[in-house]
Amino acid sequence: MNVTQQILNGLVIGHSYALIAIGWTVLLGVAKLVNFAHGQMYMLGAFVTWSAISQFGLPYFLAIPTAMIVGVAVAFLMQRVMLGLTLKQDLVSIMIVTLGFGHVLHGAAGLIFGSTGKLLDTPFSLRDVYYEDLWFTHQDILIVVVTVLVFLMLKLALDRTTMGRYARMVAEDPDLARLDGIDVRKVYFGVFAFQGAAVALAAAMVAPRTPILTSMGFEEVIITFAVVVLGGIGSVWGSYVAGVALGMFTAFFGALVSPAYTTAAMFVVLLTLLVLRPGGLAVGPGGR
Amino acid sequence: MKIDLGLPFALAAIVIGYFLPSLLGGSSAIYSAFLLIAIFAVMSYGLDLIVSDMGEVSLAHPVFFAVGAYTTAILSVRHGVGPAGTLLATIGVSLLFAVAMGLITLRLREFVFSLVTYSVAVVALTVAQNWNFLGGSDGITGLPAFEIGLFGFEFSAMTDRELWPVGFLLLLVTLYVVAAFRRSRLGHAAMTVHLNQKLAIMSGIDPQRTRMYVFLVSAPITASAGWLYAYQRAYVSADVLSAYFLLLMLTAVVLIGRRVLLAPLLGVTVILFQEKFMSFGGYIDRIILGCALIVVLAFIPGGLIGAFRTLRQRLRRPSPKQALEAR
Numbered sequence: 001m002n003v004t005q006q007i008l009n010g011l012v013i014g015h016s017y018a019l020i021a022i023g024w025t026v027l028l029g030v031a032k033l034v035n036f037a038h039g040q041m042y043m044l045g046a047f048v049t050w051s052a053i054s055q056f057g058l059p060y061f062l063a064i065p066t067a068m069i070v071g072v073a074v075a076f077l078m079q080r081v082m083l084g085l086t087l088k089q090d091l092v093s094i095m096i097v098t099l100g101f102g103h104v105l106h107g108a109a110g111l112i113f114g115s116t117g118k119l120l121d122t123p124f125s126l127r128d129v130y131y132e133d134l135w136f137t138h139q140d141i142l143i144v145v146v147t148v149l150v151f152l153m154l155k156l157a158l159d160r161t162t163m164g165r166y167a168r169m170v171a172e173d174p175d176l177a178r179l180d181g182i183d184v185r186k187v188y189f190g191v192f193a194f195q196g197a198a199v200a201l202a203a204a205m206v207a208p209r210t211p212i213l214t215s216m217g218f219e220e221v222i223i224t225f226a227v228v229v230l231g232g233i234g235s236v237w238g239s240y241v242a243g244v245a246l247g248m249f250t251a252f253f254g255a256l257v258s259p260a261y262t263t264a265a266m267f268v269v270l271l272t273l274l275v276l277r278p279g280g281l282a283v284g285p286g287g288r
Numbered sequence: 289m290k291i292d293l294g295l296p297f298a299l300a301a302i303v304i305g306y307f308l309p310s311l312l313g314g315s316s317a318i319y320s321a322f323l324l325i326a327i328f329a330v331m332s333y334g335l336d337l338i339v340s341d342m343g344e345v346s347l348a349h350p351v352f353f354a355v356g357a358y359t360t361a362i363l364s365v366r367h368g369v370g371p372a373g374t375l376l377a378t379i380g381v382s383l384l385f386a387v388a389m390g391l392i393t394l395r396l397r398e399f400v401f402s403l404v405t406y407s408v409a410v411v412a413l414t415v416a417q418n419w420n421f422l423g424g425s426d427g428i429t430g431l432p433a434f435e436i437g438l439f440g441f442e443f444s445a446m447t448d449r450e451l452w453p454v455g456f457l458l459l460l461v462t463l464y465v466v467a468a469f470r471r472s473r474l475g476h477a478a479m480t481v482h483l484n485q486k487l488a489i490m491s492g493i494d495p496q497r498t499r500m501y502v503f504l505v506s507a508p509i510t511a512s513a514g515w516l517y518a519y520q521r522a523y524v525s526a527d528v529l530s531a532y533f534l535l536l537m538l539t540a541v542v543l544i545g546r547r548v549l550l551a552p553l554l555g556v557t558v559i560l561f562q563e564k565f566m567s568f569g570g571y572i573d574r575i576i577l578g579c580a581l582i583v584v585l586a587f588i589p590g591g592l593i594g595a596f597r598t599l600r601q602r603l604r605r606p607s608p609k610q611a612l613e614a615r
Contacts, residue, residue, distance in 0.1 A: 034399045036406065081586050092345050093585045095402050096538055099347075100581035103535050107574030218410045218531070225403050260418040264411045274404065275392060 005134050006251045012140040014247020015147040016206040018240050020220055021227035022150060023195030023202075029234020030171040031191045033086065034095055037078065037102035038199060038224055039217030044105055045071055045203030046212045047113050050120045060122045067200040074105070075196025079189055086188050089174075102217070109214040117211040125208040143205050150198070151240050158236065167191065171234070219263050226270045306456055309449075319449040321564045323520060325557050326455035327513050330462045331533070332540040332552040334510030337466065339538075340546040341475060342502050343482035348389060348405035349537055351412045352507045354528045355382045356514025358416075361428040361524040371434050375515050382511030383504060390500040409529060416526035427525025434519045451520060458516055459553070462509055467549055469505055478502050510537075532574075539581045545593030 020042060027033050035041075045067045052063035078101050079086065085093050124138035158164035169177040170187045178184050226246055231238030249269065250262045257265070304311075309322045331353050338346045356378040363369040363377055389408065393401050416422050423429075434445040434454065445451045469475045480488040481495045488495055518524050540555035559580075563573055588595045 034403065081582060085586060091399050092343070092402075093589065095345055095399060096542070097582050097585045099531075099535065099538065100578040100585070103531060103578035104575050104582070106531075107571045107578065110571040110574070218413070222407050222410050225407060229400075229403075260414070263414050267407050267411045270407070271392060271404070274396065274400065 010248035010251035014244035015144045018243025019147040019202040021224040023198035025239040030167045036098040039220040040102040040105035043217040045200030046207035049204040064204040068197040071196035071200030075192040079192040120208045323455045326459040329553040329556040331513035332537045334506045335537045337506040341478045348408040350533045352510040353514040356511035357518040357524045360518040378515040379508040382507040386503045386507035390503045413529040429523040431522045545591035
């Protein structure tokens with residue numbers, strides 16, 4: 001085994017995990033909401049990017065915002081349908097409804113894009129870098145750079161802007177925030193829109209690494225769940241660190257044991273942690 | 289609305305139910321649909337106890353269904369065990385899984401509980417696809433016919449029509465168990481924990497133990513549906529862990545109404561009727577099933593029965609003018 005190569009793989013996989021999970025981190029941290037359609041929204045983001053490039057001939061840098069707009073639209077629609085449940089904080093029903101949305105997205109994507117696998121090639125994914133016995137693509141570099149930028153911007157937005165302050169207030173106490181004149185609905189819509197845009201961006205970045213299928217998306221939910229819980233629910237920095245750590249784990253487990261069982265192994269790690277600390281490595285609401 | 293069936297009425301319903309497929313023409317498509325309705329209804333009743341009575345969402349129930357199907361397939365194909373033996377083994381293995389799952393999730397609640405159970409289902413799918421012991425991606429093929437020969441009683445079933453009595457009997461036993469559970473002390477304890485955990489603890493009910501016991505009742509029910517499903521299909525693959533079964537169970541449980549004995553059966557009937565006789569192809573059927581689930585939970589949380597009740601109350605309520613005249 002080439003250790004340096006695996007560390008490199010782990011870094012790239014880890015940053016992609018963190019990027020896939022970022023929307024959920026905010027969703028759970030600010031709005032205390034979960035979205036099981038997350039994986040199918042990832043799938044949709046990948047296919048919209050593919051379609052924009054291969055069917056409509058758009059350049060990659062325009063295909064990305066297209067996918068993000070579709071992601072925001074889907075998130076907006078979901079939140080519109082679930083608004084009553086969100087305001088009641090009826091988590092049990094919200095979870096099942098988002099599962100339903102995932103099923104609908106899966107069906108709709110199958111209808112539009114068919115059931116065969118597609119290759120999502122970008123100008124970056126086709127350019128390889130060979131350095132001594134190491135190999136990576138320009139897409140890999142892009143993933144790491146974009147992930148770091150997104151995390152920095154989110155951190156600044158949550159800490160320094162009015163919007164971020166409102167979001168943290170709603171996370172702390174929705175009722176009190178309402179008394180202060182904050183429109184809680186707008187914050188929920190904003191958080192959902194961010195999740196939709198972020199997961200579509202993640203798909204446009206990460207999906208070119210493997211062939212894409214409309215049936216994918218289930219493992220992405222597990223990855224996201226692991227990142228969010230290991231990172232301390234709602235913590236932005238925690239998610240980044242947990243993402244990179246899980247990426248390393250995946251790279252080495254895949255190389256040393258078996259790539260087929262990485263998700264299962266990741267889940268066992270997560271379970272062990274949850275059994276030892278049922279609340280996860282929880283931090284305060286809207287935490288840092 | 290509490291439906292008190294009464295014994296004669298229940299017996300009449302059972303007799304009519306048994307002969308319903310032949311009353312509807314008795315084609316093999318009808319028998320297949322009825323058998324699948326019975327199997328999937330039994331599968332859904334296991335989840336019904338967790339969702340309607342415990343008030344939590346287990347997304348791992350497809351795993352219990354798969355445990356039944358795989359246990360049956362492995363024992364009958366590789367070891368030549370008959371249906372009675374595979375049923376006993378199914379119940380035993382599903383209890384072991386339920387204990388394991390119950391212990392792991394003992395202290396988890398709400399969304400962490402649901403996420404862990406969901407992860408169990410997804411991980412089980414990847415394991416089933418890759419592990420040779422479970423047949424890998426090919427699954428296990430060539431299940432023998434359903435043949436029982438006990439104490440001079442001979443029964444053999446090859447087709448769905450011949451399996452229908454088994455499916456119907458399994459459904460009746462399940463209905464009886466669910467009804468008995470709801471009357472039992474455990475059923476009452478589960479409802480108390482669901483509605484008011486603090487009150488439950490003050491009344492001396494241990495919520496964690498209650499949840500574990502409810503799991504132990506629920507898992508074998510869903511697993512026994514997997515047992516019959518294996519014989520019906522004659523092969524078992526990782527498909528039994530697909531999201532379809534989860535969505536089917538959840539929709540069947542919430543569609544008609546909570547804590548109504550026949551609701552999951554009616555829910556499954558509605559869904560399968562659409563899929564078997566009014567299908568628009570796999571993708572659109574998937575959209576319909578997902579939308580049904582979304583619409584019920586977001587807009588008619590009481591299910592169709594709840595919506596019907598609200599409507600009836602509105603119709604009955606006299607207008608203000610009538611109310612004045614009535615004085």
